[in-house]
Amino acid sequence: MELSLHEFADGATLAEKLADQVAHRLAAAIEAKGSASLAVSGGSTPKKFFQALSGRKIDWSKVTVTLVDERFVPADSPRSNHLLVKENLLRNEASSARFIPLFHDRPSVDEAAATATQETASIGNPFDVVILGMGGDGHTASFFPHGNHLSQALDEEGPRCVMPMEAEGADEPRLTFSFSSLTDAGLLVLHVEGEAKKDVLKTAQSGTDEAEMPIRAVLNRATSPVEIYWAP
Ligand SMILES: O=C1O[C@H](COP(=O)(O)O)[C@@H](O)[C@H](O)[C@H]1O
Numbered sequence: 001m002e003l004s005l006h007e008f009a010d011g012a013t014l015a016e017k018l019a020d021q022v023a024h025r026l027a028a029a030i031e032a033k034g035s036a037s038l039a040v041s042g043g044s045t046p047k048k049f050f051q052a053l054s055g056r057k058i059d060w061s062k063v064t065v066t067l068v069d070e071r072f073v074p075a076d077s078p079r080s081n082h083l084l085v086k087e088n089l090l091r092n093e094a095s096s097a098r099f100i101p102l103f104h105d106r107p108s109v110d111e112a113a114a115t116a117t118q119e120t121a122s123i124g125n126p127f128d129v130v131i132l133g134m135g136g137d138g139h140t141a142s143f144f145p146h147g148n149h150l151s152q153a154l155d156e157e158g159p160r161c162v163m164p165m166e167a168e169g170a171d172e173p174r175l176t177f178s179f180s181s182l183t184d185a186g187l188l189v190l191h192v193e194g195e196a197k198k199d200v201l202k203t204a205q206s207g208t209d210e211a212e213m214p215i216r217a218v219l220n221r222a223t224s225p226v227e228i229y230w231a232p
Helices: 011-033 047-053 082-086 092-096 108-120 196-207 213-223
Strands: 001-005 036-039 063-067 070-071 096-100 129-132 162-165 175-176 187-193 224-230
Touching: 011 036, 011 129, 011 187, 011 224, 036 108, 047 082, 063 082, 070 082, 082 213, 092 108, 108 162, 108 175, 187 196, 196 224
Parallel strands: 001 224, 036 063, 036 129, 063 096, 129 187, 187 224
Antiparallel strands: 070 175, 162 175
């Protein structure tokens, strides 16, 4: 599998360089086919990158943004990845981008996932850019260790769709794009920061059990080259 490691002196420098690279890829996609698609992660890591990207001058009205995964919480919850994206990315130059949420107010996470699959069907075949993160437990997107639908989600022959996921380490139920939806992106980035997560990556690379560390599926089986962006 093709992995490239890009190391930076600090998170601020990483954010600017990654924003440049993503803006360049989105602009190239717009030039080539008139529109572009971007799927981003939530959590604590991408905030500075989102703020940097929101200032890049591209034709954001032709960009559709969505999330690689979401918590099954409304968009005004402090736990919502949508809220993070709204407050940090969908502003400044990027305020004209279209955003498709994964959360839908349905009685169950399964029904919300079915709606999210329909709503996102027109984008991401493949995505132009996917930005993955990674938790300290080796999860990425909402591919959580021993998640209840993990083997279906990681099936590379499985459908492009949004799936429900529940796992002990996940707090609330989750919605996640499947492995096949994310790993053939035009630009596939894994954005991780901190020494602890570098160690997690090393551990992931030294073993094979994907149920224990689902990030292994991306590192070992992604169709697209994985560009790892890391800063201390
Ligand atoms: O739960 C999540 O966590 C991961 C990693 O988050 P971080 O706070 O350690 O940066 C994130 O990639 C994922 O999108 C999010 O839902």
